[in-house]
Amino acid sequence: MGFLAPWFLAGLAAVALPIWLHLLRQHKTAPLPFSSLMFFERRTDSAIKHRRLRYLLLFGLRTSLLVLLAFAFARPFVNSTTVASAGGGKLIVLAIDHSFSMRQADRLARAKADAEQALSSLRAEDRGEVLSFGSHVQLMGDPTSDSETLRAAIHSIRESDDRSSFAELARALRSLAQSARMPVEAHLFSDMQKTSLPSSFADLRLGERVKLVPHQIASQPIPNFAVENVLAPRRVYDPKKVRIQVTVSSYGGPAARRRVALMLNGREQSSKSVEMPAGERASVEFLGLDTPYGLNRGEVRIDSGDAFPADDHFFFSVERSDPRSILFVHDARDTRGLLYYRTALESSREAAFTLDVATPQQAADSTLRSHAFVVLSDVTIPPGLEQSLVSYVRAGGSLLIALGPDSAAGRRVPVTGAAIRGTRYAGREGNRFETVIWLDSSHPATRRTTSWDDVKFYQTAAVEPGNSRVLAKASDNSPLLIETHVGEGRVLVFTSSFDNISNDFPLHPGFVPFVEETAHDLGHLDDRPANFAVGSYLELHTAREPGAAIDVLDPRGARALTLAESTRAQNIQLSEQGFYEVHRANHHNELVAVNPDRRESDFSVVSPETLALWQNTGQGSAAAAGTGVSERKPLDFWWYVMLLVLVAAIAESLIGNWHLAVDKEAA
Amino acid sequence: MLQRFLDPATLAGLSGLDLVAKTVVNGFVSGLHRSPDYGFSQEFAEYRAYTPGDDLRHIDWNVFARTERAYLKRYRGETNTRLLVLLDTSASMNFGTAAVNKLDYARFVAASLCYLASEQRDAAGLIVFDEEVRNYVPPSSRQGQLFRLLHAIEKAEAGTRTDFTKPFAHFLNFVRPRGLVAVLSDFYEDPDVIIKTIEPLRFRGNDVILFHVLDPREIEPSFSDPVLLIDMENKGSVEVSPAYARHEYRRKIESHIAALGAKARAAGLDYFLLNTSRPLDEGLREYLAVRRGRL
Numbered sequence: 001m002g003f004l005a006p007w008f009l010a011g012l013a014a015v016a017l018p019i020w021l022h023l024l025r026q027h028k029t030a031p032l033p034f035s036s037l038m039f040f041e042r043r044t045d046s047a048i049k050h051r052r053l054r055y056l057l058l059f060g061l062r063t064s065l066l067v068l069l070a071f072a073f074a075r076p077f078v079n080s081t082t083v084a085s086a087g088g089g090k091l092i093v094l095a096i097d098h099s100f101s102m103r104q105a106d107r108l109a110r111a112k113a114d115a116e117q118a119l120s121s122l123r124a125e126d127r128g129e130v131l132s133f134g135s136h137v138q139l140m141g142d143p144t145s146d147s148e149t150l151r152a153a154i155h156s157i158r159e160s161d162d163r164s165s166f167a168e169l170a171r172a173l174r175s176l177a178q179s180a181r182m183p184v185e186a187h188l189f190s191d192m193q194k195t196s197l198p199s200s201f202a203d204l205r206l207g208e209r210v211k212l213v214p215h216q217i218a219s220q221p222i223p224n225f226a227v228e229n230v231l232a233p234r235r236v237y238d239p240k241k242v243r244i245q246v247t248v249s250s251y252g253g254p255a256a257r258r259r260v261a262l263m264l265n266g267r268e269q270s271s272k273s274v275e276m277p278a279g280e281r282a283s284v285e286f287l288g289l290d291t292p293y294g295l296n297r298g299e300v301r302i303d304s305g306d307a308f309p310a311d312d313h314f315f316f317s318v319e320r321s322d323p324r325s326i327l328f329v330h331d332a333r334d335t336r337g338l339l340y341y342r343t344a345l346e347s348s349r350e351a352a353f354t355l356d357v358a359t360p361q362q363a364a365d366s367t368l369r370s371h372a373f374v375v376l377s378d379v380t381i382p383p384g385l386e387q388s389l390v391s392y393v394r395a396g397g398s399l400l401i402a403l404g405p406d407s408a409a410g411r412r413v414p415v416t417g418a419a420i421r422g423t424r425y426a427g428r429e430g431n432r433f434e435t436v437i438w439l440d441s442s443h444p445a446t447r448r449t450t451s452w453d454d455v456k457f458y459q460t461a462a463v464e465p466g467n468s469r470v471l472a473k474a475s476d477n478s479p480l481l482i483e484t485h486v487g488e489g490r491v492l493v494f495t496s497s498f499d500n501i502s503n504d505f506p507l508h509p510g511f512v513p514f515v516e517e518t519a520h521d522l523g524h525l526d527d528r529p530a531n532f533a534v535g536s537y538l539e540l541h542t543a544r545e546p547g548a549a550i551d552v553l554d555p556r557g558a559r560a561l562t563l564a565e566s567t568r569a570q571n572i573q574l575s576e577q578g579f580y581e582v583h584r585a586n587h588h589n590e591l592v593a594v595n596p597d598r599r600e601s602d603f604s605v606v607s608p609e610t611l612a613l614w615q616n617t618g619q620g621s622a623a624a625a626g627t628g629v630s631e632r633k634p635l636d637f638w639w640y641v642m643l644l645v646l647v648a649a650i651a652e653s654l655i656g657n658w659h660l661a662v663d664k665e666a667a
Numbered sequence: 668m669l670q671r672f673l674d675p676a677t678l679a680g681l682s683g684l685d686l687v688a689k690t691v692v693n694g695f696v697s698g699l700h701r702s703p704d705y706g707f708s709q710e711f712a713e714y715r716a717y718t719p720g721d722d723l724r725h726i727d728w729n730v731f732a733r734t735e736r737a738y739l740k741r742y743r744g745e746t747n748t749r750l751l752v753l754l755d756t757s758a759s760m761n762f763g764t765a766a767v768n769k770l771d772y773a774r775f776v777a778a779s780l781c782y783l784a785s786e787q788r789d790a791a792g793l794i795v796f797d798e799e800v801r802n803y804v805p806p807s808s809r810q811g812q813l814f815r816l817l818h819a820i821e822k823a824e825a826g827t828r829t830d831f832t833k834p835f836a837h838f839l840n841f842v843r844p845r846g847l848v849a850v851l852s853d854f855y856e857d858p859d860v861i862i863k864t865i866e867p868l869r870f871r872g873n874d875v876i877l878f879h880v881l882d883p884r885e886i887e888p889s890f891s892d893p894v895l896l897i898d899m900e901n902k903g904s905v906e907v908s909p910a911y912a913r914h915e916y917r918r919k920i921e922s923h924i925a926a927l928g929a930k931a932r933a934a935g936l937d938y939f940l941l942n943t944s945r946p947l948d949e950g951l952r953e954y955l956a957v958r959r960g961r962l
Binding site for chain 1: 898
């Protein structure tokens, strides 16, 4: 017997009330002197005792009423033993690890053979279920007693590039035990990699009726060398500026010298030798990549000479393209702004942009759409150019405006139309200069520009930001950087100039990252990595292009999406290593390199103690082993206790009324 | 209006017993209608032939001169009697829930009787007792007797338990024949024992009045809760339920009062129940009624 809500038993303390009323309180009667007790015989005592007995009945009823009430709220239950399932069978689950590490030698084949052997323990009343697992669990069929069906399910399991997760397996076993309503005996066939364990041991919890039987395919770890990671640019504009960093790892391997080769489109570009310390990592850097225009398949290989060659190569994709142009519009007399902006742009990591310089009049005659974005550097623009800029921005173009003394005289910001309340100059009185007091580091244009603290602003335009987003503020609380959305495009307003006169920003280290990041942001350069891990998701449809058909070819060249999915799917899971080709509607193709999770390259096995602990999280070992399986179910009987409470309450009312009637007579 | 002064609560506020007694008696007498039976002036009553031993001072010498026969002249005032007040001062007499307790009430009655007797030229005496005779003032009509009595009454304090047998055996030595004996007690004893103890007084030609002094709560006790009662005399205790006090006890005390009254009257004794919540004139009226019978 137990209680489902035992904290309500604290209500038993209320029993103290009738005890005080009936037993303690009546003994506190003060003795009363009386002239003679001649007429109080011994029978008087018995009368009092008799009366006390009647009070004790009331006391007992009241006490039992409170006790029963507390019991009823505490939800008492008794365990009733019931037969768990008809026939007393069990569900035998054969869980086969099909992760990337099972590609080593014939591990998967041995796992399948062991699983087939385990089928021999299937009795007539038992049912079997085959599942394969990596980072997700896949059921290979419905539970059945047919050995042949189960055997076929085992044979249908294929190798994958996924990583194994014991936490996912444990969660699936818990769900199976809950839905099967019979004890579960789970046979696990795996190489038992330590890296498959979750960070929290609680995630391995098996549940009450699950018995885990591990079948370890490989008992000893094997030494392994692997290309752990490759850092390469996704886009290449200048092949000479390309830098590729390779990390090679040794998992339990001895100190060795390994050759690392950089391949592009199946052709070796260069190679290097690296000294590998025992069980450590080593880095190799390749400078320059002779990349043809278009999409290129990159690969880094090592000659590991180990027993697991599947992780000796690492894929990455590279797209060679020309840099895009930026239209820099300035007053011909003002060359300082151009000088600093050009220098900063050319100093950036990637030469993704070139600069086209024009005066306002020249810009009015040019085609704006051919430029990645437009920069207005402290110029007063003619109305025709402003009209062209408005159309350009509304169509999705981007504009960066620097407001120097000339442009601030216009009393409004071009294109956005934001009011300029005037120009603040630093003077001899008051503040000699303004500094930056706040920077929105969440915006792409400012997230790397953290060193604005020492920048001195001597002149700024006081712009009313309105509903626009302020990305930086000066010490007088006036906005320094404002982002405004106009139509489909954006306008970034810098309320000072780039000429090192209105401020000394161009001389500070933060200027180059600012120019680089604003160019990336306004030029719509995506910053996706050059490679993905197996199991990650690739975004296909964005809000800007709903319904556009996208074709995806997997590494084997097959279509990864159905026709319906090609127009609706928001993303696709990259489940195989290799190169995925993504063909979008605007003829913008992508090449996505996918590599297995390198945790699969570590063949360290789970210790027997950990396995034993994991097995102990399942409490159904004994139940699953037996034939006549019985189940203990709690039977809640609070309703019957409440009936007793009702009876006690009625009896208490009747006896209480009786005593009350006696008191009335006394009154 | 003077009846107000006979209320025990009013009398309890008076300082001395003499004043109490005077207030009671004067108030009581003022309330009476004049009656020849109750006069106490010294008017002539009868002549009686001289017998040897009579006081020569009472011989009517004028009659002797005319008839040469000696006659004694008797006055109504000389038809006096001898009053002996027996005051019980046992511990139970100290009980009281009314304005005065039983002992004080008995003191007032005793003092009033003595004062009344003194006014009527009766000889008055006092015996204070509990289980022993605690004080004795011999009956006398001499001057100053009243103050001796009042002083003895004043000094009477609650003592120990009541035992009629022992002191009454002793009374017989003090009580002279043909007197009037007033016993003031709560009579917590078996009625048979009381009557058998007091009865010998009656045999000696005395008129005996039993004043049964009881508190109203002794006659009709009422408790809302069970109580632990302590006997004031023997310190015994007993738990009493309200129901018992309401029913059983009342039946017993009423039976006791009835039995005592019946047995007293059967033995030729006068019995009168004095409720301490009642005015004192009822007790005095009883006394005078008995005394009138003796005239």
